[in-house]
Amino acid sequence: MSRLLSRRHLAAAAAARRSAPLACVSRWLHTPSFATVSPQEVSGSSPAEVHNFVQGSWTASTNWNWIVDPLNGEKFIKVAEVQGTEIKPFVESLSKCPKHGLHNPLKAPERYLMYGDISAKAAHMLGQPEVSDFFAKLIQRVSPKSYQQALAEVQVSQKFLENFCGDQVRFLARSFAVPGNHLGQRSNGYRWPYGPVAIITPFNFPLEIPLLQVMGALYMGNKPVLKVDSKVSVVMEQMLRLLHECGLPAEDMDFINSDGITMNKLLVEANPKMTLFTGSSRVAEKLAADLNGQIKLEDAGFDWKILGPDVQEVDYIAWVCDQDAYACSGQKCSAQSVLFMHKNWSSSGLLEKMKKLSERRKLEDLTIGPVLTVTTEAMTEHMNNLLKIPGSKVLFGGEPLENHSIPKIYGAIKPTAVFVPLEEILKSGNFELVTKEIFGPFQVVTEYSEDQLELVLEACERMNAHLTAAVVSNDPLFLQEVLGRSVNGTTYAGIRARTTGAPQNHWFGPAGDPRGAGIGTPEAIKLVWSCHREIIYDIGPVPKNWALPSAT
Numbered sequence: 087m088s089r090l091l092s093r094r095h096l097a098a099a100a101a102a103r104r105s106a107p108l109a110c111v112s113r114w115l116h117t118p119s120f121a122t123v124s125p126q127e128v129s130g131s132s133p134a135e136v137h138n139f140v141q142g143s144w145t146a147s148t149n150w151n152w153i154v155d156p157l158n159g160e161k162f163i164k165v166a167e168v169q170g171t172e173i174k175p176f177v178e179s180l181s182k183c184p185k186h187g188l189h190n191p192l193k194a195p196e197r198y199l200m201y202g203d204i205s206a207k208a209a210h211m212l213g214q215p216e217v218s219d220f221f222a223k224l225i226q227r228v229s230p231k232s233y234q235q236a237l238a239e240v241q242v243s244q245k246f247l248e249n250f251c252g253d254q255v256r257f258l259a260r261s262f263a264v265p266g267n268h269l270g271q272r273s274n275g276y277r278w279p280y281g282p283v284a285i286i287t288p289f290n291f292p293l294e295i296p297l298l299q300v301m302g303a304l305y306m307g308n309k310p311v312l313k314v315d316s317k318v319s320v321v322m323e324q325m326l327r328l329l330h331e332c333g334l335p336a337e338d339m340d341f342i343n344s345d346g347i348t349m350n351k352l353l354v355e356a357n358p359k360m361t362l363f364t365g366s367s368r369v370a371e372k373l374a375a376d377l378n379g380q381i382k383l384e385d386a387g388f389d390w391k392i393l394g395p396d397v398q399e400v401d402y403i404a405w406v407c408d409q410d411a412y413a414c415s416g417q418k419c420s421a422q423s424v425l426f427m428h429k430n431w432s433s434s435g436l437l438e439k440m441k442k443l444s445e446r447r448k449l450e451d452l453t454i455g456p457v458l459t460v461t462t463e464a465m466t467e468h469m470n471n472l473l474k475i476p477g478s479k480v481l482f483g484g485e486p487l488e489n490h491s492i493p494k495i496y497g498a499i500k501p502t503a504v505f506v507p508l509e510e511i512l513k514s515g516n517f518e519l520v521t522k523e524i525f526g527p528f529q530v531v532t533e534y535s536e537d538q539l540e541l542v543l544e545a546c547e548r549m550n551a552h553l554t555a556a557v558v559s560n561d562p563l564f565l566q567e568v569l570g571r572s573v574n575g576t577t578y579a580g581i582r583a584r585t586t587g588a589p590q591n592h593w594f595g596p597a598g599d600p601r602g603a604g605i606g607t608p609e610a611i612k613l614v615w616s617c618h619r620e621i622i623y624d625i626g627p628v629p630k631n632w633a634l635p636s637a638t
């Protein structure tokens with residue numbers, strides 16, 4: 087089936103190349119060898135197809151789910167979504183993997199080296215300009231963001247793969263030994279896989295999140311089934327083809343497209359030993375209950391930034407605020423949702439500069455664009471609710487984007503900032519509303535005076551998701567105070583602090599929740615994708631003078 091399908095694909099691709107006009111031919115010439123789509127060619131008249139991969143083969147399904155182009159509403163990608171009645175091969179595939187995994191420190195250790203080699207090849211391939219360009223453009227088609235933002239995602243993924251070349255995968259599974267109490271006894275601590283696992287990832291980082299998580303799972307010896315939001319799964323489908331070309335064994339992981347209900351059914355039936363979920367808190371809580379807590383989460387964040395009393399580098403900080411709140415149209419789980427500004431900044435011109443920067447953003451280059459999970463009406467309604475709070479006002483934005491063909495199901499709004507007084511934010515009737523995460527280009531701004539830092543810290547304490555944060559100050563005592571009394575998992579501190587743009591070398595993940603997952607670093611991989619196993623060797627000899635003790 088696999089060969090058949092991929093041959094069929096290649097034939098179709100070749101036919102497309104042959105019949106294409108000259109401009110298209112040159113685009114196809116630049117399409118990488120593993121690819122079955124061309125980012126420039128995908129359209130209503132030439133739709134892309136996304137398949138599933140299970141038990142070593144590419145498969146279709148009885149049902150195609152059409153994805154619409156977020157920029158014009160045209161049906162442009164059809165995804166073979168597995169139905170509830172079709173999950174058997176996926177259940178069987180996962181159950182083929184034992185709990186002790188495909189490899190572990192005492193079984194098939196050569197596979198750690200194999201994954202070092204696969205990573206080296208994949209890093210090299212992804213580093214080729216035509217390949218990174220291919221992925222950046224494909225990301226742009228399904229999760230509209232500027233070319234630079236899309237490319238950054240590819241570069242983070244490429245560097246991550248470089249980090250785990252050579253011996254670096256086996257070093258992830260480094261064990262330790264502690265001397266025992268008597269001759270022949272010692273304890274060894276090992277990083278052990280979970281075996282069959284599942285990964286569910288969202289639309290906003292179509293490559294970075296699924297790739298980093300799936301590779302981490304594989305490195306530690308697990309067999310994952312991966313489900314990416316169907317709106318963007320074409321990107322990871324193409325990446326999987328690249329990985330196969332780089333030597334990823336076909337049986338090591340499965341790739342499924344389905345709706346949430348079918349995925350839930352699969353999880354309940356296949357019973358993976360660990361599920362990693364990245365996405366909304368609502369779904370996260372449901373999964374945690376359905377899967378009896380066998381889950382790790384990287385859920386939403388109402389991420390905050392505090393500007394300290396020392397006003398400096400206003401232009402730079404305005405630019406970072408603009409990037410943090412509005413790059414990718416605010417659709418990063420790390421996006422700045424609230425800005426606490428010390429009163430010293432009021433006369434610095436910061437807010438005017440932020441307004442000017444937000445006005446540079448335009449749909450043509452996707453520096454602002456469609457919001458995939460919140461409609462324009464919902465964002466406007468949220469803003470109007472905030473405006474009912476005494477003392478609140480629109481600082482800038484607040485209007486729908488104009489002259490576009492973004493379909494109604496998606497949102498389209500100008501970068502928006504709403505001011506709400508700090509005392510009002512803290513009132514119990516308002517707090518939930520003000521700290522509701524809007525996954526779009528939307529932030530709340532407030533101000534605090536010297537004696538109100540307590541209130542700011544109280545607000546941060548009362549929030550219930552603690553992903554990223556920024557403390558913008560070079561005052562060491564201020565930093566110490568704020569950092570010592572907060573919990574966010576990825577916190578930037580200092581005058582250049584930001585909330586977004588964590589590369590592969592910064593742990594990225596929430597803190598303050600025992601289910602919190604991380605992504606990117608060796609620590610994140612070890613924590614999420616392996617558990618501790620201790621083997622206590624006690625091989626003797628039994629002392630010559632040993633005598634039977636009395637009963638205890």
Ligand SMILES: N[C@@H](CCC=O)C(=O)O
Binds near residue numbers: 585
């Ligand atoms: N690197 C991205 C987050 C990726 C999510 O897991 C950011 O910093 O916004």
